[in-house]
Amino acid sequence: MNYFKASKEPFKNTQYLVLGQDCFYNMIGPIRGSYNVIMARCFGLTYANFLRMARDQYHARINGKNQKYPSISFISYEDAVSFEKVLNTQMTRVVFFNK
Numbered sequence: 001m002n003y004f005k006a007s008k009e010p011f012k013n014t015q016y017l018v019l020g021q022d023c024f025y026n027m028i029g030p031i032r033g034s035y036n037v038i039m040a041r042c043f044g045l046t047y048a049n050f051l052r053m054a055r056d057q058y059h060a061r062i063n064g065k066n067q068k069y070p071s072i073s074f075i076s077y078e079d080a081v082s083f084e085k086v087l088n089t090q091m092t093r094v095v096f097f098n099k
């Protein structure tokens with residue numbers, strides 16, 4: 001099952017995002033905070049270390065560095081898709097482990 005999908009950034013057509021799909025949000029339900037933190041927890045990382053990993057290994061750009069929850073985007077669609085695949089694999093492991 002694919003929980004995340006790489007897609008074009010709606011306001012910046014030159015960048016790509018990896019966003020959760022409906023099955024991800026339905027499974028998690030409402031939370032207080034950012035859904036992006038759940039991505040970090042799939043890897044067993046803090047959110048800051050998750051952002052660094054995405055930047056260093058998948059060439060992600062960190063946006064909003066002085067905000068509460070910075071986010072990542074990708075210039076290359078291929079980088080976004082490779083990150084999406086790894087993230088889906090990790091999320092599948094977490095869901096399978098918790099059944």
